[in-house]
Structures are given as structure tokens and as C-alpha cells.
Amino acid sequence: MIEQLIKTPFTELTGVRHPIVQTGMGWVSGPRLVTGTANAGGLGILASATMSFEELEKAILEVKSRTDQPFGVNLRADAADAGARCDLLIKHGVKVASFALAPKQDQIAKLKDHGIVVMPSIGAAKHAVKVAAWGADAVMIQGGEGGGHTGPVPTTLLLPTVLDAVDIPVIAAGGFFDGRGLAAALSYGAAGIGMGTRFLLTQDSAVPDAVKELYLRTDLTGTVVTAKVDGMPHRMLRTDLVESLEETSALRRMGPTMRRTMEFKKDSGMSWAALLKDGRAMKKAQGRTLGQMALAANTPTMLKSGLVEGDTDAGVLASGQVVGVIDDLPTCEALIERIVVRAADELKRASSYLK
Structure with a gap:
């Protein structure tokens, strides 16, 4: 020290x-x-x-x-x-x-x-x-x-x-x-x-060791900013999952989005009323559209899959560009x-x- x-x-x-x-x-x-x-x-x-x-x-x-x-x-x-x-x-x-x-x-x-x-x-x-x-x-x-x-x-x-x-x-x-x-x-x-x-x-x-190793193998071009996860610009590792999200239409993302919303509700212990109240507050504070609000529950659920459970096939991995150095x-x-x-x-x- x-x-x-x-x-x-x-x-x-x-x-x-x-x-x-x-x-x-x-x-x-x-x-x-x-x-x-x-x-x-x-x-x-x-x-x-x-x-x-x-x-x-x-x-x-x-x-x-x-x-x-x-x-x-x-x-x-x-x-x-x-x-x-x-x-x-x-x-x-x-x-x-x-x-x-x-x-x-x-x-x-x-x-x-x-x-x-x-x-x-x-x-x-x-x-x-x-x-x-x-x-x-x-x-x-x-x-x-x-x-x-x-x-x-x-x-x-x-x-x-x-x-x-x-x-x-x-x-x-x-x-x-x-x-x-x-x-x-x-x-x-x-x-x-x-x-x-x-x-x-x-x-x-x-964070699981296997996930850390994936970060360490990433170079300076290995991150991407996308709004396809939760409707807002989000920098993360350029994984196969993220690449597929970038290419998927909003309609095809609707089903997985609803499933992850249900998972987030279960994990957080929040009621539907509390989720809706949070959504209204988010819309007011951040000016999100209804579509962006619907995607918002994707973030905690998909981050948990990658950063806690170590499932890089089902989760996203937030990262700054410094990961490349x-x-x-x-x-x-x-x-x-x-x-x-x-x-x-x-x-x-x-x-x-x-x-």
C-alpha cells in the first residue's frame, strides 16, 4: 500500500x-x-x-x-x-x-x-x-x-x-x-x-475467468456501439451475438425482448406495476420512445448472462475501447x-x- x-x-x-x-x-x-x-x-x-x-x-x-x-x-x-x-x-x-x-x-x-x-x-x-x-x-x-x-x-x-x-x-x-x-x-x-x-x-x-480471457484476446477494433440491445447507444465487445443482433429486424427481436423482460422481472422481484412506473420515469427522464423502453429490460438480463453466468452466446459484454490495450x-x-x-x-x- x-x-x-x-x-x-x-x-x-x-x-x-x-x-x-x-x-x-x-x-x-x-x-x-x-x-x-x-x-x-x-x-x-x-x-x-x-x-x-x-x-x-x-x-x-x-x-x-x-x-x-x-x-x-x-x-x-x-x-x-x-x-x-x-x-x-x-x-x-x-x-x-x-x-x-x-x-x-x-x-x-x-x-x-x-x-x-x-x-x-x-x-x-x-x-x-x-x-x-x-x-x-x-x-x-x-x-x-x-x-x-x-x-x-x-x-x-x-x-x-x-x-x-x-x-x-x-x-x-x-x-x-x-x-x-x-x-x-x-x-x-x-x-x-x-x-x-x-x-x-x-x-x-x-467476472468469470473465461469471460476475462475473451476480453484479453480482444484488440482495439473489437468493440462496437449499437442501439440494438436496449434502444440506446451501447459500447460492447463485438461478439457473434452482437453481430447477429445488428442484422436482426425489430420484429424478430420482439419475442426475445419479451422473454428477457420476464426474466428481468423475476430476477429483480419487481411487480408489473413497478416495472411500468420505472418505464414511465425512464421515458420522462431520458426521452425514450416506447420501442426503446420495451428494449430497456434487455440490458440487465443480457449483461447478467455474459458477466455473471459466463454465457457469451446469450449475453452481451459491455466494454470500453481500452480493452484492446x-x-x-x-x-x-x-x-x-x-x-x-x-x-x-x-x-x-x-x-x-x-x-
Whole structure:
């Protein structure tokens, strides 16, 4: 365990030693990975969107039993039980609440009143301005290189526009995997980096080994952005399943979509009324069409098939483009240490150019 080598507004805000965030990946960012990240000095974030309320509380308690370091929970601001989940974070003293979509102003205020750092993920400068005005403590941006749901603008262009728009700490995600990336992000003015795929490919990740090996064999051209899974742009590995989805008509996808909706309902324990309520909230918050809402249940079910059950023939595998330059499976501690040490060296080297 190394000492703090780089201090930023983000490390000061959250109390972590290193300006590195392990992002909240559905089915991946569970207690084991979050604990590994937290004990290594980074900010681990539990992914709650694929957990029931009871599963989330159990996961929070498990992390707290395994580390005394700060950690976070990623929440869906538009979920039917978002308020109750915010109360759960308050009850258990979770340090950071991150959001995949902009939380409501009253949600931010309530969490902040109880000392919780609020960090929404945003995809445009105007969204950063909005949540900053509402009181968000920090924001995370993800450029188009990132995995999962992603936008078209690369990190190198999205990051400076957000930095110019707000004066709160900005975490840069999308395309980061080593110390050179951290040094570059800090040089831009970011307060740290977020990584998903890089943390998925660690020994602390619970993803099946055979699936990890598939990731490690993937090159820089091995991902694709498709809207055929859940109606929204989603970067994932270019598997045979994904290729077939790309070629299948909407009508032929209808049957499997309904089957996966039933599977998701069973796994989540949600009633039809709760599913419909979530769907209406999603439509309002994200502007999804009815067709996109119908496809939305595909995501958790198909991700679970690949990332939990290891069935690459029936599941999808979210991935950032960095998968093409990753070739090992370190522990979280070893990964964070080498990133921070390399970043400090690169920053010193760059400063030597100054007269």
C-alpha cells in the first residue's frame, strides 16, 4: 500500500488517497471489487441498478465489514425507489452517491445535508452546469471511448468543454487504463480518472475467468456501439451475438425482448406495476420512445448472462475501447499503485520542460 503521491480537489473532497474511481458497472461492481478498490486507496462504487433494495443494503454492509475506507454507490435517479435508496445511503454513512443520470435538486440537497458527496455522470457541458447549479459536489464525464451507454464525443474534446463550464471537481472517464492517462487528465485540469473495463479486468473482479480471457484476446477494433440491445447507444465487445443482433429486424427481436423482460422481472422481484412506473420515469427522464423502453429490460438480463453466468452466446459484454490495450489481470492494489507511480513520474518529466 503506497502513500499518497498526488493530492487533488477530488481526494480532498472524498477522503480517498488516490484520484482514481472504479465506476459502477452493473453485475461487475459488487462488494468484492469495491472493497479491493477502497483498500487500495481508490474510490470503489457499488452498482445498484442491478440490485434489489435488499441486495443493495446487504452489499453496503458487506463492504463496510471489509473496509474502513470511503466508497460510493451508483443510483438511478429515475428509479421508483430512488428516495428510499438515498435514505439507505444516509442510514449507513456511504461517502459518495453517484448517478448515471442527473439527480433531482431535492435529492442532491438531502444527500448533501447528511454529508454525502454527490457526483452525477454527465455527457455534455450544459448538463454539468445544471447539476453544479443544483449543488452537485463533482461530476464524472465519459467520452465516447467508454464502455456501456456512451455518447459520440471523445474524452479529449468532452473533458475541456466541461472543465471550462464548471468550477467543481471533474472526473474524466472513457479511455483510461494507466498512469499516462491519469497524468494527461490531470494536465487537462481534471481532478482524477474513472475506469470501468480496466477494473473489470482485475483479480478482484468477480467476472468469470473465461469471460476475462475473451476480453484479453480482444484488440482495439473489437468493440462496437449499437442501439440494438436496449434502444440506446451501447459500447460492447463485438461478439457473434452482437453481430447477429445488428442484422436482426425489430420484429424478430420482439419475442426475445419479451422473454428477457420476464426474466428481468423475476430476477429483480419487481411487480408489473413497478416495472411500468420505472418505464414511465425512464421515458420522462431520458426521452425514450416506447420501442426503446420495451428494449430497456434487455440490458440487465443480457449483461447478467455474459458477466455473471459466463454465457457469451446469450449475453452481451459491455466494454470500453481500452480493452484492446489491456493484457493482464492485476489486483486492484497493484493496478492503482502502478498507475499512481507512473502518473507522478510523468508529471515530473513534463514539468522538466518548463524553464
